[in-house]
Amino acid sequence: MSQHTQPVRVSLLALPQTTPAAVYGLYEVLSAVGSIWDRLTGQQTNARRIVPEIVARQKQTFTCAIGTSIEPHATLAEAAGCDVVIVTDLALPLDCDVAAGWGEEMAWVRERLAAGATVCSVCTGSIFLAEAGLLDGKDAASHWIAADIFRDRYPLVKFRPERIVCDMDPEGRLITTGGASSWENLALHLIARHCGKEEAGRIAKVFLLGDRSDGQLPFSTMAKPRRHEDAAIGSCQVWIADNYAAANPVTRMVAESGLPERTFKRRFKAATGYTPVDYVQSLRIEEAKQMLEATAEATDAIAETVGYEDPAFFRRLFRRHTGITPAQYRQRFRLTRP
Template sequence: MPIRPLRVSILSLPESGTMAAFGLHEVLGDTGTNEAALSRGMQPTLVASRSGTYRTGTGLQVTPDGGLGDADVVIVCDIHLGRDETPEGRWQSEIEWVRRHVEHGALVCSTCSGSVLLAEAGLLDGAEAASHWTMADLFRDRYPSVKFRPERILCDSGRNGQLITTGGASSWQDLALYLIGRFCGAEEAARVARLFLLGDRGHGQLPFASMARPRQHSDAVIAKIQAWLVDHYATPNPVSAMVARSGLAERSFKRRFSAATGYSPVEYVQALRIEEAKQMLETEDKAIEEIAAAVGYEDPTFFRRLFKRRAGVTPAQYRQRTRIRGLR
């Protein structure tokens, strides 16, 4: 008896884009079609809580294949919210549908910022989770019990492998290969990877991330220090200089700075310096030692270690990657 295809429901929301949903539908739908292979196939279905065609936030029209029925695998696609929009009160029927599948033992996954829906459902509490790096502020403020992993492309988010989250807009490709390998075998995953030219992003998404936008606040003293740092991030002993300019006691300054920005003073300076270093690596031919000195680090070895910790790759690797992407 042939094994029935795996039922995969790809959830698309009005707040979702179409790249992941359509890409997953096409790639997963190709599994099991190779006559030489005896692998299990997949039956992807684009689902939504509403019927009929609707327009996404990107302006494209989507016509779901069906409603929120039963599935072996559920995939929540990326979610795009405006600056002043919050997840609060959204997706109630979709959240109940996802929870029901978790309770019944289905595999539940998310691509990119789709993990926000899983976090809103309370499914990621106490677990590690990947998402797009721009979601760091939202996870920090709204889901503090979730261990946000911005460097991850694919993350086991608990329940013995029943929850899988991914990070980055193109991470749906990694999820597709993971699912094919898990359910259809490594040979089929390799065939699909060759067919669709799905590549490796072993360094994660940190090389593509920029400094998270500091939260809005009303602390005038801290705002003044932030404005000063824009042109003085390379100042020697910057935290001491910041404290002196603020007129506050060091302990009070550090407490107020962290409360206002979400960063400790030293983390904030490091983030500014690494962002400037990225710009220089992308646009200039200076030696890495010169760039380190220009952003405030006399010790190039320390600079390289810090850069790799924050960007996921060495300065040399970052320069090479950006030039390959055509930025030079």
């Protein structure tokens, strides 16, 4: 396999002060890259996979800072060939000797960086990187509460409390993020970098990552088609997949099926879970969403392309399906953003 098709190996470094949310959240989300969209929607993406593992000095399960068990998958030595290292958020008293007992882990992270790995932190995990001397002279994010620690202990670090993701290292191999939930932003950042912006968008939709103020509908997509044994309806589904923009699509599917109209509608709903009209509208909206994500085409032109001559009706239908306008959807999910 080429370098760009081999799985990305991500080591989630677990320390005694590690909190579990980011570790296990990152593990679940990154493990789903390249597989979950295919499984849920039936669409084959062929996205590059990511293989995360929790690493620690020893493999024994330990109790973390808030009393939850963390079970490492590998020791530091066993994870020597990783592509990405992530130090997640740490529960640290603000007046403690933060580096106590980190010597072996800091040496390992320095070695991984020197070997070409990308090194990242979530929230107060950046204190670990600063203590290791990796952030001197560089911009770095962390939780805003850590401002005094950086000012007093790490004056050479350019602390950026306003940033959520701080990827300002000239070589792009040191990435720090803001508060504890910023692991979500880091996950999408890494997925986009290694597996493509399209896959990052798909993962955001599956896990509802990003702005959730408008509810779940903006993230939703048409579910994987049901399996059924109705050959006449299956034939119509194949036809409409290629002809969803055609005029009078339901009438034409009825003709394609050779069934009486009432019988067709009853069997179509039984087989697919959709009424014929809802099925066509869902197909059209899904195509419109993909065009909004991937092109700069005007909304009115997209409406016509997917089968709607009335742009106002298209906008109302789009909002009913997604909860937001086409313009808002494009702003949130466009693939061409920097």
